[in-house]
Amino acid sequence: MSQTNRLQGGQIDRSKVLNFTFDGKAFQGYQGDTLASALLANGVRLMGRSFKYHRPRGPISSGSEEPNAIVELRSGARQEPNTRATIAELFEGLSAKSQNHVGSLKFDFLAVNDRLASFFAAGFYYKTFMWPKAFWEKLYEPMIRRAAGLGSLSMQTDPDAYDKGFLHCDLLVIGAGPSGLAAALTAARSGARVILADEDFAPGGRLNAETFTLGNTSGAEWAQAAVAELSAMPNVRILTRTVVIGAFDHGIYGALERVSDHLPVPSEGKPRQILWRIYSSRAVLAAGATERPIAFRNNDRPGIMMAGALRAYVNRWAATPGKSVAVFTNNDDGLRTASDLIAKGVKVSAVIDSRADGPAFSGAEHLRGAVVTDALGRLGLHSVKVKLASGEIRQIPCEALGVSGGWNPNVHLTCHQRGLPVWNADLAAFVPGSLPPGMVVAGAANGEFSTAAALASGAKAAAGALDALGLSAAPADLPQAEDAPTRVSPLWYVPHKGRAWLDQQNDVTVKDVKLAHQEGFRSVEHLKRYTTMGMATDQGKTSNIGGLAVMAEMTGKSIPDTGTTIYRPPYTPVPIGAFAGRSAGADFRPKRLTPSHKWAAEQGAVFVEVGMWLRAQWLPRQGETHWRQSVDREVAATRGSVGICDVTTLGKIDVQGPDAAEFLNRIYCNPFAKLPVGKVRYGLMLREDGMAMDDGTTARLAEDHFVTTTTTANAVGVYRHMEFCRQCLWPDLDVQIISTTEAWAQFSVAGPNARKLLQKIVDPEYDISNEAFPYMGCGEITVCGGLRARLFRISFSGELAYEIAVPTRYGDGLVRAMMEAGREFDAVVYGTEALGVMRIEKGHAAGNELNGTTSALNLGMGGMVNKKKDSIGSTLSEREGMNAADALNLVGFEPVDRSKTLLGGMHFINRGAPADAKNDQGYMTSVAFSPSLGHSVGLGFLKNGAARKGEVIRAVNPLANEEVEVKVVSAHFVDPEGERLRG
């Protein structure tokens, strides 16, 4: 394919020809092209369709602000919707598709919307589609939704990786145009740690797009030299293809580096993109400026673009959007555009200058005091209508039109902490107002538009920042550069009865803004939300100022009095995958593995997520096809002989010091002061509001040494709470605490043969007979010939049981040793399911019962709240609402018909009462099939339940339209007297 619109020169590497396709058609471009520049060089101006009216569109910019030329890039799982062709770097094999049309890009059936535009004026949908009521969800909305949206997702998992990184610097320079480079050079030469970030792949900013000289070299060459100098310095890091997306608190900036987007696929081991968090002492914002359009009838035709973009395409990429080009301007930039075009050999058919008194221009026909009133050429511009100063209308043929309405400083990052920009009447633009702490603004971003001013302000900004850091800057060595004044005569739109576009992507026209005004949507936020102006993918970069100007005219206010919308991060759109980084899919959160994990995995255990932990849920044996078979077996084996369970996940907190007992006495609602050494006690911990926070056992290993356990779920929170109490409430209690959860591997050994098994591994000098080591005893021992261990005689299962702890690294060895020792007893390892079954059979509360809304009284432990001492939560437990006569009590339930199954989450309704909220008596929290009893059992909270034992009520499950008659019983289903655990 021939590149019919390719010019001479430019910063492209013609030795590297790149093949690519657009809508299936093959093209060629060069290394250094963007998709947009390559398409333009191939004579393609039509690249997309607008959102609402499906108008044919081409690029209006050469940068990240592009609202029109957005495409689906790549294919398969890497399909990337809404990619701006203007910044998509060309690579060999690139494939892109136009988006948002039904039919082809040229013949889009939904372009009918454009014919019906009058019916689709701003906010029309708020006024209709209301009748008949049911039609909204059935007809209207599905229709709207089908038509809406831009690009499409592949619906496949993104195959690429994203990384996150952290960088630190003295000075962050945002933007590598003339001011940014001057700032970076100044700071770097003084030895400061500098990070220079630029969104382009070629640093230089506008220097790459203009024909200015700096000193004796071209702007682009000067930029390259500056980058070369900076790259050689160890205190400088240059991040190209990196957009700074947000200015966050305390000098933290977010930045997105597009590491691999210019490649067909990321190189081996490389991420697609990196989200950087940059910690900077100071920052120089040198983000440049964005040129703004002038609205006129049909100003959205493919071929019409910003004058500065036109210069960039011609100068940097040697591509022209048309053989003959006209320019429409209200400032001197338009004249420069015409000169550049002529220098490149492009025919300039006219320069239409809205200023009657602007400077003269001789290179082409210069129509002063004239405006463009219409553009012709639906799929590509072929001529414009111009209203001359005389009032005469003339049609001028041209394939492209460069429009310059002046420039808007890119103030966005200055506003991310709610700073407001201020209006500069000379520039007819908003410039930075109050700044985030540590930020200074330089160059065009600060309204200093000439190259000389940009260089000087960049150097000055860096010097100021260094000074604030106590570093001294060497005097800047800046080249000579153009220093033209900015002369702009504001012109926002050309009045006409036709439609003139403000927000091109969202199809918001001057008429829409006027309608919004007519209907009272006059504040800038109402205007935005009512018309959707500024809500497109460019977030108003190319549209907002024009809309504000129209509204200001309507209300008779000034533009600054009309206001601006809020600038929000990110500066340009960021893939969601980049914010997630590696924490996606299976790696969403780390996995914590128990010490016996490897052993359990070898046994074929089924694992379950318990917070971040993976625990063995059950361990199926050969022939077991249903989980209940495994669980029932594990329970039966444990209750019948002995079972082992890894309980390492339970929180373990070491509490030491002379005041340790007093500390625990205040942390728990029940007393701990008099717990003897060598004994364990159950403790119930309340929140200050009197609700149960956690429970567990505490062992007194020495006068001044306790070990407290927490539930798995609350291990972190309980420790935090204890530190709060220690440091903030009682800072002079002499007590130290430390979490030892990960220091100890802990196993429960339960069942009638538990002692016999343990006696085989506990070293013989330790007597663990019932007399020497009774129920609720504890002690430090050794096992397996000298390995230090802790033994606690506590039971969650209700059996004769111990918990034995060894240093974590011996956990795997211990479980293997115990299984070996237990072989003669047919010992089993049981998982969390069997653990749960046995605790339900014993009526122990667990996470389902300690749900944050249950008090000691609800849990049947009201009597434990000791009123003779101060403890967290005891005072507020006294409130009337927590002591009502019909308070919920934890009780047991069994089905009247033993064959029935109970379900957690059933509600209780009295017999004969309608099943409705008024008659709700409580809810089932935990259920299990009890292999010991041969039927379902449940725990639950029942109003006044403690006094209702023996009563038969209904457990209802309206979700499944079922109910079961249940008998209210004691929660202690198995061995209610507790004889087994004392044996």
Place this chain on the structure above:
Amino acid sequence: MIINHPLLGPRDSQEFVYLGDASLIDRPDWQAENAVDQFHEYLYQRTNPAGEHQELWFHEQGDRSWLVVTRNTLTHEITAVELARDVARRRGRSK
């Protein structure tokens, strides 16, 4: 945000867990006659200032210090960071 830990220097706030108003240090006397009222005020009522706010942060991913951070709730500017233990002692808390 960055919290300048009095012992460890500047740390990312992501290392910390936030609790709330530093008035949570001022736990009432359980034996006071209107103890329930006092505890109700202590636990549930907040001045919630728009401006300078003293608040409790726990260095969970660090040295496990509770800190009292003085931070402006309008600008997020941090003007002081102290160990909560020191603040608690200054407010008369002991054992």
Place this chain on the structure above:
Amino acid sequence: MRYSGFKVIKEALTGHKGWTPAWRDPEPKKHYDIIVIGGGGHGLATAWYLAKVFGKTNVAVLEKGWIGGGNVGRNTTIIRSNYLLDGNEPFYEFSMQLWENLEQDLNYNAMVSQRGVLNLCHTDAQRDAFRRRGNGMRLNGVDAELLDKEGVRKIAPFLNFDSARFPIKGGLLQPRGGTVRHDAVAWGYARAADSRGVDIIQNCEVTGFKIENGKVLGVETTRGFIGANRIGCAVAGSSGKVMAQAGIHRLPIESHVLQAFVSEGLKPVLPGVITYGAGHFYVSQSDKGGLVFGGDIDGYNTYAQRGNLPVVEDVCEGGMSIMPMIGRARLLRIWGGVMDMSMDGSPIIDKTDVDGLYFNGGWCYGGFKATPASGWCFAHLLANDQPHPVASAYRFDRFRKGRMIDEKGMGAQPNLH
């Protein structure tokens, strides 16, 4: 003016010359029967129901900026009535029923779209908790369905069923849940209230209260003193600031920022609202095509209406954990709104200690869905000096009495609700 398809066509054919302002821009009167402070969703809804249901039309809504500029204009637009506790469920169901008739009531299309709200569960315990909640809903006469994994797959086949860190075990679906075009709610209420004579006064900031002998007489504003018999304050996010002007310096509320997110426009991928149960992430797709999503609050007290990166990352991590196909969709805009986080996660609609001054706030980050019921119940309270039955639990004294309404069981820590 009545809006209709016919009117839209007529105006389209005649150059849109006939449209008039959606609401007047009146000068404040010297005195009103009732003043509502706050031109957000709740304040405007209050005004509408005062006029329509309770016959009170000598009413002004005072808004310091532009109406709908607070949280009604910066939320994730979700509506649902899938609450657990008796104190909440009837209220939110009342709200849902008002949503279902909102457009016809207001003659304004707020695009109430009942495409379903699906809460995913990832553990057996979570499923039991969902069953408890779903059954509670059904006992209250509210629609709810408990889905197993295959049921979820039918609705949302694109979820990560294969490699999620926390596997999807099922979900609780409320088919009547959905989304509403949030700005349109404020505008619809404003226009409807205005049509009944309510004065909606923008750019009118309350700077003080006139209180004599414990009775409120009116407010000082940036547009002068305005008298009133009764004043309702519906300024969630700024409750502390406004109530302090009435001498009420302590409330069971903290101000926190919630960030929310929208992606670039995409062709339809999501059927309704989906919430992740093992991370903090909820998402829907707007009629325009953007993925609208959110997660946890930043977690520190703030009035700054902006947040920080850690939560942005956390939310996107949640999204990428269950919807790995959104990785290449681009996040377009992040915004922040200031929430009244209450001490039990539930709101307050109550009298204050100042005679004639009423309070509506503490909505945490669930206030949007409550808008109609909040307006109705607050109007009821303002008109009758009595709480509406479905809002009778939303009292200030519930904390003193130990009758908290704590859906999440997090206790007196606002940033955990």
